[in-house]
Amino acid sequence: MKLLRYGSAGAERPGVLDADGVLRDASSLVPDWGPGQLGPDALERIRHTDWTRLPKVDGTPRLGCPVAQVGKLVCAGLNYADHAAEAGLPAPAEPVLFMKAVTAICGPNDAVQMMPGADKVDWEVELGVVIGSRVRRVTEAQALSHVAGYLLANDVSERGWQLERGGTWTKGKSHDTFAPLGPWLVTADEITDPHRVGLWLEVNGKRMQNGNTANFIFSLPTLISYISQFMTLEPGDVVLTGTPAGVGLGQKPAPVFLKPGDVMRLGADGLGEQRLVCEALPA
Numbered sequence: 001m002k003l004l005r006y007g008s009a010g011a012e013r014p015g016v017l018d019a020d021g022v023l024r025d026a027s028s029l030v031p032d033w034g035p036g037q038l039g040p041d042a043l044e045r046i047r048h049t050d051w052t053r054l055p056k057v058d059g060t061p062r063l064g065c066p067v068a069q070v071g072k073l074v075c076a077g078l079n080y081a082d083h084a085a086e087a088g089l090p091a092p093a094e095p096v097l098f099m100k101a102v103t104a105i106c107g108p109n110d111a112v113q114m115m116p117g118a119d120k121v122d123w124e125v126e127l128g129v130v131i132g133s134r135v136r137r138v139t140e141a142q143a144l145s146h147v148a149g150y151l152l153a154n155d156v157s158e159r160g161w162q163l164e165r166g167g168t169w170t171k172g173k174s175h176d177t178f179a180p181l182g183p184w185l186v187t188a189d190e191i192t193d194p195h196r197v198g199l200w201l202e203v204n205g206k207r208m209q210n211g212n213t214a215n216f217i218f219s220l221p222t223l224i225s226y227i228s229q230f231m232t233l234e235p236g237d238v239v240l241t242g243t244p245a246g247v248g249l250g251q252k253p254a255p256v257f258l259k260p261g262d263v264m265r266l267g268a269d270g271l272g273e274q275r276l277v278c279e280a281l282p283a
Helices: 040-047 081-086 140-146 159-163 220-228
Strands: 002-006 013-017 023-025 073-077 096-100 112-114 125-131 147-154 185-187 198-203 206-212 238-240 263-268 272-280
Touching: 125 198, 125 220, 125 263, 140 147, 140 220, 147 238, 147 263, 147 272, 220 238
Parallel strands: 073 238, 112 272
Antiparallel strands: 002 013, 002 185, 013 023, 073 096, 125 147, 125 238, 147 185, 198 206, 198 263, 263 272
């Protein structure tokens, strides 16, 4: 199933994309696509719905983050060997974890805000994992049974704030609009192998990233199990799994960063696409 949320920011309604690619309103079935609707039993009940009986949504409304009430946005850094190499860093012996503020979450086609003084804003196409049931000290063998589905993500980052301002990476990762998610949450049953998902990203029509989750350093079961040793993952939490090579910081002979007016397009196999315009904020 492809689950989504549509409407103006803060007033999104739940929807589904039917087999013909038609957007249909699902508010007669669920109040939203939030933590209470993402467990295996809830998804199984919804899976048997005749989507054609749901009302069509006219036009092309704004799409929001497909998951409501995300509690945590947990991220893995340096999870592709080629990305670690372009950063001049060895492949980590253990997963590198950091957090993004949930206030950074926005829709898949919302403007990315370029705040004053931010001149090293970068892109990172990623596979996002949406948790469907509580995960606490889970084994690798059981980890994927707690996954509701997958989505496309862009881990937008301000590298100066991330790497030059001291402390952890969080401050460079958490500005408003720095976590575009969606367009859809694709339920786990529709992704045959999450370790064979191609991802790509373009800036102003130029292909910058072209990777595949087959090149993960740490698999999804390893990541989820590892994270759950340090914190409990709750339904609706999202785990970002790292980015392949091709970020702006790693460009040669010199880094390339985003400017107001730049357009990012990104996509992943089976997970749709995003189109994001960089927008300058007033001083």
